[in-house]
Amino acid sequence: MISEKYGKVVKGLGGLFEVKLHNSDERIVCRAKGVLRRDEERVLVGDDVRVTVDAETPDGRVISEILERKNSLIRPPLANLDYLFIVFAAKRPAPVLETVDKLVAISVHNGIEPVVVVTKSDMDAALAESYADIYKKIKVTSFVTSSLVGVGADELRAYINENVKDGKTAAFAGASGVGKSTVMNTLFPELALATGEISRKIERGRHTTRHVELFPLSGEENCGFIADTPGFSLIDFERFDFFELDDLAYSFPELRSYRGSCRYADCAHVGESADDCAVARASELGEIPESRLASYRAIYKVLKEKKKYD
Ligand SMILES: Nc1nc2c(ncn2[C@@H]2O[C@H](COP(=O)(O)OP(=O)(O)OP(=O)(O)O)[C@@H](O)[C@H]2O)c(=O)[nH]1
Ligand SMILES: [Mg+2]
Numbered sequence: 324m325i326s327e328k329y330g331k332v333v334k335g336l337g338g339l340f341e342v343k344l345h346n347s348d349e350r351i352v353c354r355a356k357g358v359l360r361r362d363e364e365r366v367l368v369g370d371d372v373r374v375t376v377d378a379e380t381p382d383g384r385v386i387s388e389i390l391e392r393k394n395s396l397i398r399p400p401l402a403n404l405d406y407l408f409i410v411f412a413a414k415r416p417a418p419v420l421e422t423v424d425k426l427v428a429i430s431v432h433n434g435i436e437p438v439v440v441v442t443k444s445d446m447d448a449a450l451a452e453s454y455a456d457i458y459k460k461i462k463v464t465s466f467v468t469s470s471l472v473g474v475g476a477d478e479l480r481a482y483i484n485e486n487v488k489d490g491k492t493a494a495f496a497g498a499s500g501v502g503k504s505t506v507m508n509t510l511f512p513e514l515a516l517a518t519g520e521i522s523r524k525i526e527r528g529r530h531t532t533r534h535v536e537l538f539p540l541s542g543e544e545n546c547g548f549i550a551d552t553p554g555f556s557l558i559d560f561e562r563f564d565f566f567e568l569d570d571l572a573y574s575f576p577e578l579r580s581y582r583g584s585c586r587y588a589d590c591a592h593v594g595e596s597a598d599d600c601a602v603a604r605a606s607e608l609g610e611i612p613e614s615r616l617a618s619y620r621a622i623y624k625v626l627k628e629k630k631k632y633d
């Protein structure tokens with residue numbers, strides 16, 4: 324007897340996938356058919372899939388189709404995201420805002436709502452607030468938290484409960500050791516995720532979380548899902564999801580309103596003088612945060628180089 328079931332992939336490890344069936348608590352473990360194990364068409368956590376079940380064969384559960392995706396990311400490897408919580412610490416590890424801004428740009432480019440979470444405010448509350456202010460200024464929802472002294476958890480939980488529902492999916496992403504798993508445990512203690520130490524010498528995380536996993540936020544039908552993901556290392560950014568140079572300015576939302584205001588229609592807003600470039604002018608006036616423009620220009624340079632060789 325062959326039957327078909329539909330569900331969402333919540334975990335994938337060593338060629339086996341765990342699928343939570345729609346409108347049910349039941350989870351089944353299955354493999355994926357050949358073509359769905361290859362690079363471009365690989366099954367991702369977050370995928371809605373059809374599973375073909377052959378009751379007569381052992382191993383007879385196979386993901387036979389990936390249903391249409393809203394979006395998919397390479398890092399973190401997830402499909403159908405609605406929200407990306409971009410997590411970085413006020414200190415230890417010190418944030419690299421260019422990396423944060425890459426994640427914001429990738430979210431915007433893929434139609435995913437970016438949300439910034441600054442952790443470890445107990446280490447330097449003023450610094451944590453100043454980071455959050457950068458993102459508030461450009462109208463990205465931002466939170467300041469400390470899992471150590473219990474700051475910000477109620478606000479963040481309320482935001483998640485209000486928005487991540489009706490089958491929507493959110494993921495926590497960021498460098499290793501910033502406290503992604505810790506903050507998720509503070510928000511939802513029943514998750515009981517493993518958390519790790521920070522190396523004293525190099526002030527980096529130790530890659531405690533090893534795989535992406537999606538957790539239903541309640542047992543209710545059509546609840547929301549949140550994912551914990553392994554922290555990035557710097558090398559990961561070499562193999563990042565990226566997009567065309569021409570799409571970059573659109574992925575920095577605060578630049579959009581200056582479109583058409585520079586002296587030259589094709590102004591790339593890189594290194595132009597404030598006389599010619601409305602973005603440079605806006606930055607001098609403090610309308611655009613300095614670090615954001617610096618990130619934009621750094622990413623521009625990388626994409627421009629890449630375009631040359633494509
Ligand atoms: N001072 C302070 N330390 C924190 C806070 N949140 C987490 N930590 C510590 O930071 C370290 C790393 O936390 P994790 O939650 O494992 O970090 P992660 O982002 O999940 O790291 P990976 O799984 O490797 O990506 C642990 O030692 C935590 O105790 C915080 O708010 N304040
Ligand atoms: Mg973790």
Ligand SMILES: [Zn+2]
Nearest residue numbers: 585590592600
């Ligand atoms: Zn310009």
